[in-house]
Amino acid sequence: MINVIWFGILFIGIVFGLASGNGELLSKTIVTTTEDTVQLIVQLLGMMCLWCGVMKIAEKSGLTDKLAKGLKPVLRLIFKEAGQDDKALGAIVMNITANMFGLSNAATPFGIKAMEEMDRLNGHKEKASNDMVLFLILNAACIQFVPTTVVSIRAAVGSANPGAIILPALCVTTSASVIGITLCKLLQKHF
Template sequence: MINYIWFGIVSVGILVGIVTGRGDIISQAILASTNSTVELIIKLLGVMCLWCGVMKIAQKSGLTDKLALILKPILKLLLKEGGKDDASLGSMVMNITANMMGLSNAATPFGIKTMENLQRINRKKDTASDDMALFLVLNAACIQLVPTTVISIRAAAGSKNPGEIILPAIIATTCAAIVGVVCCKVLENHF
């Protein structure tokens, strides 16, 4: 649906530009935006490679394993059935740990595996379980210790201090995760 909306907006804009005799301005704007997009992507690519390397070092050094040790007992308290299933818990810990370290590409396969494992132990196969809903909230509102994507975009856009977002990101994502978990726990008693 969103594709149709964007197509409509772009089409109407181009049509209005042509009807009002400003087609040359539209052409110049399209060329300028494509040039700036390519420049941003090239800048972003370098910074993202740097952060992916740093995150790989954190993973190889065992930092992500230490985070996983901290997360396991917390998740066992929050989850009903999923906290008792080692396969679900293991993939969930890896997903959340990867997200916390800014490795969202690495987190995606673990998230899919977690949902498969949670579906396997789900009693109502046609309805998402409380643990599935809680996992989705934790995945979406995951605490970001290193928000690599935002830092990379800020660096590519020429920020003087792209890393200054780290503390506000930790605070904001922690608040979001807490509110999400509380809402899930309150709502699971009613639905």
């Protein structure tokens, strides 16, 4: 469905551009935009390699293990079933840890594994368990210590201070996580 929507947006834009006599401007814009996109992707690729390397160093040095050990008692409290299962809790911790460092690409496999493990524990396979819903909320609103993707994009497009986003991102993601967990726990009592 999303492909149909994107095609519709592009088609309407091109038709409108040609009908309004801006065909030359439209073709120049397409060429310029594609060049800029390739340059941005190459710059982001370098930044993502850097941050993935930093994450590997954090992992090898034991920093992620220490963070995971700190998170486990808290996660055991908020996840009823998954908090008691080491496989599910391990995948949840790794996903949240990777997200905290802003490495959503690295967090995705752990998120999929966590959902698979929670589905294994789920007694009602036709619907998501409360733990699965809570995990989805935490995954979407995860606290970001270093929002590497946003910092990378800001650096790639020439921001004077790409790291200026770190403190606001930390405040917003912490608030979103706390509100998400609170609302999820309140709604779990009623549904």
